[in-house]
Amino acid sequence: MDVSVVIVGAGPAGLALAGELRLAGVGVVVLERLAAPTGESRGLGLTIRTMETFDQRGLLPRFGDPETSPQGHFGGIPLDFGVLDGAHRAAKAVPQSLTEGVLESWARGLGADLRRGHAFLGFEEDADGVLVRAEGPNGPLELTARYLVGADGGRSAVRKAAGFDFPGTEATTELLLADVRGVEVPARGIGELVPGGMVMSAPLGDGVHRLIVGERGTPPRRRTAPPRFEEVADTYKRLTGHDIAHGRPVWVSAFTDAARLVTEYRRGRVLLTGDAAHIHLPAGGQGMNTGIQDSVNLGWKLAAVLRGRAPAALLDTYHSERHAVGRRLLANTQAQSLLILGGAEVGPLREVLGELVAYEEVARHLAAKVSGVEIRYDVGAGTHPLLGARLPALPLTVAGRSTGSAALLHRGRGVLLDLDDNPWLRRRAAPWSDRVDVVTAAPEAPVPHDSAAVLLRPDGYVAWAAPGSHDDLPTALDRWFGPPRD
Structure with missing residues (x-):
């Protein structure tokens, strides 16, 4: 290959x-x-x-x-x-x-x-x-x-x-978007309706305003190129009465409500x-x-x-x-x-x-x-509240140094976080040490749900936690990280 x-x-x-x-x-x-x-x-x-x-x-x-x-x-x-x-x-x-x-x-x-x-x-x-x-x-x-x-x-x-x-579902309407310099327009929040459609405007800094316009009853067009700024300016004027044709577009685009x-x-x-x-x-x-x-x-x-x-x-x-x-x-x-x-x-x-x-x-x-914080995955049987969710940011002391749970994932490896200095747990995880870091840490803040240990996938989601996981630790390690080394 x-x-x-x-x-x-x-x-x-x-x-x-x-x-x-x-x-x-x-x-x-x-x-x-x-x-x-x-x-x-x-x-x-x-x-x-x-x-x-x-x-x-x-x-x-x-x-x-x-x-x-x-x-x-x-x-x-x-x-x-x-x-x-x-x-x-x-x-x-x-x-x-x-x-x-x-x-x-x-x-x-x-x-x-x-x-x-x-x-x-x-x-x-x-x-x-x-x-x-x-x-x-x-x-x-x-x-x-x-x-x-x-x-x-x-x-x-x-x-x-x-x-x-x-x-x-097919698109039913089209909206035009333009980032524009050289215009002064009132800020309008998402979903702010005007007679005939919707207008959004917000300053982005450096003299640029983002404009989004949608005219009700206008069917989406099959485009092979971005719309011209004149089209955005004309629609904006019809909906608000304000002329922005003198503006200098940074870029222009169109999108629809297709799903x-x-x-x-x-x-x-x-x-x-x-x-x-x-x-x-x-x-x-x-x-x-x-x-x-x-x-x-x-x-x-x-x-x-x-x-x-x-x-x-x-x-x-x-x-x-x-x-x-x-x-x-x-x-x-x-x-x-x-x-x-x-x-x-x-x-x-x-x-x-x-x-x-x-x-x-x-x-x-x-x-x-x-x-996105409501996401929870099915990672196996158990009653621990963290299973399948993300471990909230937790300040830790590791080997005498202050750090955080997020920093333990910088290398993109799995992490078994031992919060109870449990040598039995560390021995159980040893056959996976080529792909899972076993970290013994002292928490610097209350541990969520009194967890004694958590197994973190490389994407930060909890695959096993103690107490409360019905699956034992090797079962979880095998499921998410493959079989142990010989």
Whole structure:
């Protein structure tokens, strides 16, 4: 094989996967159709779960000091995310271009081979691997690999070539987006209705305003190129009466409310991640953030299989875990679509929901849903409250040094966290020491649910905990990290 994995697409999902695979020592080539980054920022901001994910890889300092806020929304209805516990808040003004830059630097620094200007053409699969065909600056290219991953967006060529089913609902409306300089417009929140449609405007800094306009009753167009700024300006003027034609567009785009989810995230040696697997109305940047988390879930599993440490069946949990997340993603974004794009007939629903979010339990439920912190996986039998969830950030003393639970995951390995100085536990885990770090630590704060020990997967989710797991520790280690060494 030329390489273990070929990834098509160098957006956030593809670059996150490349970094995860290289962290585990797996060879990867990323093929990107565009010759250079566009600088566009469709996604804007990082959810709480993505902030946690970047923290566990030591990437947050690379973002500088982004502004965080407990304020959010659900379908344009203000929502206080401060009701959620945790060490992080959502970062509100992180452009996708910065996220891509951080992930590219990380992946390249780990040795990922990123080839820009290479368009995916097709592939052939056999029992041993895939033959990937592409067209590059120097002509046709063929690469053999063990696995192919499509991270090439909502119009994924990999998804189409592999024949994945992509059911869902057709677009009913189109929205236009433009980042513009040289205009002064009043700030308008998501879901703020005007006669005839919806308008959103927000300052992004450096003299740039983001504008989103949607005219009710305007059917979506089949576009082969981005809309012209004149189209955005004309729509904005019809909806608000304000002329912005003198503005200087940074970039312009269009999107719809189409909602689709593949029926399977894996077909043989081909897998999908990010928008290649799910599309929906952008609402709170969930698409980009979910795609990054798809890749973090997939990366360590694919690496374990490729390195012979786990059976190929481990990849089945990528579909079972992330497809369920995708279904919930489409449900909440479609609900928000009704609230954002609906007309006067949706007014009573907005009013009632606005009353409900005043109740902390309702606010907590919705905030957890759109921020990703409600995710819990089926990791086995047991009654411990942390099973399948993430371990909340926990300050620790390890070998006389203060650290935190997130820092233990920087290397992308499993971690058995012994909080009770239990030599029996450490002996039981010793046969997996080539892939699981056994760390004895003294907690510097109360331990959630009085846990004596937790087994963390490389993606930060709890696979076993004591007391309360019915499965014994070796069973959990074997399930998630493969059989022990001889």
